[in-house]
Amino acid sequence: MSGGPLRGITVVEFGRFIAVPYCGQLLADAGARVVKVEPLEGDATREHGIIVPGEGRQYLNKNRGKESVSLNLRAAAGVEIARRLAARADVVLANFRPQLAASLALDYASLRAVNPRVIYAATTAFGTLGEDADQPGFDVVVQAYSGLYASLAPHDDRPPDPGLPLTDYVAAVLLAWGVMLALWERAQTGEGQEVATSLLAASLVLQNNRLTHIDAIDGWRHDFLRRLPDLKVGRPWGEINQVATAMQPQQVHPAYTNAYHTADGTIVIACYGRPLQRRLLTLLNLDDPWVTDPAWEAPEDPRPHMHRVYHAVAAAMRTRTTAAWLRAFRAAGIPASEVRHWAEMLDHQQAQANGLVHRFEHDRVGGVTTVGPPVQLSRTPLQPAFPPRPLGADTVPVLAELGYGHETIARFIEEGVVRVA
Missing domain, CATH: 3.40.50.10540 (Crotonobetainyl-coa:carnitine coa-transferase; domain 1)
Known part of the structure; x- marks a missing residue:
């Protein structure tokens, strides 16, 4: 026991x-x-x-x-x-x-x-x-x-x-x-x-971030729902999602939290909040008045501006290798990671160091490596007791x-x- x-x-x-x-x-x-x-x-x-x-x-x-x-x-x-x-x-x-x-x-x-x-x-x-x-x-x-x-x-x-x-x-x-x-x-x-x-x-x-309706600003949702039956006919869901995104009053700037191609791979950055966004702009030698100028007034349709900044960041990201960018981001305190394949994780030192990888011997199958307990307690640690039974x-x-x-x-x-x- x-x-x-x-x-x-x-x-x-x-x-x-x-x-x-x-x-x-x-x-x-x-x-x-x-x-x-x-x-x-x-x-x-x-x-x-x-x-x-x-x-x-x-x-x-x-x-x-x-x-x-x-x-x-x-x-x-x-x-x-x-x-x-x-x-x-x-x-x-x-x-x-x-x-x-x-x-x-x-x-x-x-x-x-x-x-x-x-x-x-x-x-x-x-x-x-x-x-x-x-x-x-x-x-x-x-x-x-x-x-x-x-x-x-x-x-x-x-x-x-x-x-x-x-x-x-x-x-x-x-x-x-x-x-x-x-x-x-x-x-x-x-x-x-x-x-x-x-x-x-x-x-x-899982959809909690999206499933919040503010009466004062989210009337777009009712307009979208009226259009949705027609949109569903012959359109891919990715395109329908873009229509919904364009109708929302609070746009999410795509440049600062996204995946980018580097010179030899793919990297994800997550710059939530102005301080991190300013660090990114400084590191890339770019400017975005949305972030840097408190007096700047966003246009009625901010999407063209956001897309210009996104493409400028994307162009900069292609100039260095993934490893070089990760060193730079770590030094600047910017959260980032290369995009890994799931098959890498059972051998990854960070997962192993935190007890997230568990290996056992099964009488009929042999050696099995899988995900370990996802939570640990300091005084009464979680520990798999025995392999799955026949x-x-x-x-x-x-x-x-x-x-x-x-x-x-x-x-x-x-x-x-x-x-x-």
């Missing part, structure tokens, strides 16, 4: 795919005992990026530190085992669709009746209320539904790359945060409660803990109620 801050907490996870399993892994890294309940065929991610049968890339990176119990929830005995497990848990994690959870009596109301201290934490695609509450949805579907997918579109006809499940991972962290709040409140009152978040909530959090590896000992005898367990195995490794 880990000595992390959640030692002594038992979590039962009915989670598939990404959001709930990653939440469960965060809790396991923090020292909780996490029992993952899988169907007889295993979590679907065991077959995603399959390496050997039953062990896939997407399972290995979200399920370390968990015991694996394999149950047939189509069998009455399997459902009863699941209920017994949940009744003894501090926390239940789930991403059942609401109607299915209720039909199995694995919803919050049913579990609270037998365990008033239980914290029931669940994610859905679209939330638990509203006309779309029962609709199925994965990350990319919710990205499309919520506007996030379109906002990531390039400026040509190509669709956005759906490869990063942004809402899944944000939902996982939101769910873990909700569990922590509920555990703290339970410590004061002795009562459990239901915790709910959704991929939709995660998407809106399907059903812990079925027998967990059922024995629940009071099932050897003969009963053997019968369950024979009848297809449970599976063992």
Whole structure:
């Protein structure tokens, strides 16, 4: 058992795919005992990026530190085992669709009746209320539904790359945060409660900078929405986004926070605020009265001026190598980075120095390197307990803990109620 801050907490996870399993892994890294309940065929991610049968890339990176119990929830005995497990848990994690959870009596109301201290934490695609509450949805579907997918579109006809499940991972962290709040409140009152978040909530959090309407200045949004049905016909989303940007009264100057080509690569700078912007102009030997002259009055349409400055910065950036610019920016205190490929990060010294890279040996797969715990505590550090377990590896000992005898367990195995490794 880990000595992390959640030692002594038992979590039962009915989670598939990404959001709930990653939440469960965060809790396991923090020292909780996490029992993952899988169907007889295993979590679907065991077959995603399959390496050997039953062990896939997407399972290995979200399920370390968990015991694996394999149950047939189509069998009455399997459902009863699941209920017994949940009744003894501090926390239940789930991403059942609401109607299915209720039909199995694995919803919050049913579990609270037998365990008033239980914290029931669940994610859905679209939330638990509203006309779309029962609709199925994965990350990319919710990205499309919520506007996030379109906002990531390039400026040509190509669709956005759906490869990063942004809402899944944000939902996982939101769910873990909700569990922590509920555990703290339970410590004061002795009562459990239901915790709910959704991929939709995660998407809106990601778009918080944009999703703010100020009545006095944001009437443009209503004008844009009236035009939007016509804009959607035959135009790429990148072009539609440009129309929306041009209509906004508060323009963001593109020169000071952007990506630029250098003589041998690409670099990103982020100069938020006038002091950093003035440093950049001094370093590049450029002038922009928007930044340097308090008396300067911006034109009614500032975009041509902003674009001129942007192109002047872009031309300057091409005159030196990435390494030369990074040295200059570091000396000037300007935040900047070369643009790296994701494949570089597992070997990167900064990620390794901060414990963000974790390596383990898996009995069936061999050596695996993946992302480590993303938070560290000084006195009770987070530490992955053990590698992901084979399907059903812990079925027998967990059922024995629940009071099932050897003969009963053997019968369950024979009848297809449970599976063992």
